[in-house]
Amino acid sequence: METTGSVALAEVAVRASHLDVACTRCSRRGRYRLARLVEQFGGDYAMTDLGAELANCPSRSATAHGERCDVYFPCLPAILDGAD
Structure with missing residues (x-):
C-alpha cells in the first residue's frame, strides 16, 4: 500500500515497540505491539x-x-x- 505522504507503519516501528490507541468519543483504549502490526499490515501501511x-x-x-x-x-x- 502506498502511503502517499502519510507516515508509514515501519517509520513508527523503528522508533517504538508499542502503539497506544484511543477514541475521542468513548472510553476505549488499547495498546498494540508495533512488530505485530507490521507483520499483519506491512511496513508501508499508512498510519492514516x-x-x-x-x-x-x-x-x-x-x-x-x-x-x-x-x-x-x-x-x-x-x-x-x-524524526527528520
Whole structure:
C-alpha cells in the first residue's frame, strides 16, 4: 500500500515497540505491539488507514459522522518527534 505522504507503519516501528490507541468519543483504549502490526499490515501501511482497521467499537459503522468511532494514537507525536 502506498502511503502517499502519510507516515508509514515501519517509520513508527523503528522508533517504538508499542502503539497506544484511543477514541475521542468513548472510553476505549488499547495498546498494540508495533512488530505485530507490521507483520499483519506491512511496513508501508499508512498510519492514516490504521485507525480504521484497529477500531473495535460498536460505533465504527455509525452513519452520523459525529457518532462514528474516532480512533487516534495519543503518543504518536512524541514517537515521531525525533524524526527528520
